[in-house]
Amino acid sequence: MKSSPEFAVQTLSLPAPQAAPSLLFPKRATVADLRRLRDRHFREGHHELALQVSTEVARRDPGRESYLRRGMLLTLVCRTREALGVLRDAL
Numbered sequence: 001m002k003s004s005p006e007f008a009v010q011t012l013s014l015p016a017p018q019a020a021p022s023l024l025f026p027k028r029a030t031v032a033d034l035r036r037l038r039d040r041h042f043r044e045g046h047h048e049l050a051l052q053v054s055t056e057v058a059r060r061d062p063g064r065e066s067y068l069r070r071g072m073l074l075t076l077v078c079r080t081r082e083a084l085g086v087l088r089d090a091l
Contacts, residue, residue: 031061038069047076064090 034057041050051073058066067090074083 031057034060042073047073051077 038050038053054070058070071083071087
């Protein structure tokens with residue numbers, strides 16, 4: 001009688017994903033100020049923060065450029081399904 005081999009499954013404990021710090025946007029900040037802030041965060045490599053600012057820019061100024069930038073940032077932070085919807089809406 002053959003005995004079946006037992007498989008050992010090793011699970012890796014991964015650190016819990018950190019919640020992105022939420023930004024408070026001043027009501028009086030202009031769209032141009034927010035775009036500069038978004039671009040600065042993007043250049044510095046803070047893509048989550050740039051995405052938050054980009055979402056606020058798209059909310060205040062819903063134009064094609066706003067949604068294209070937001071879609072690009074969503075792809076960078078690996079939220080592809082959401083990015084496809086945003087990019088589709090931009091067209």
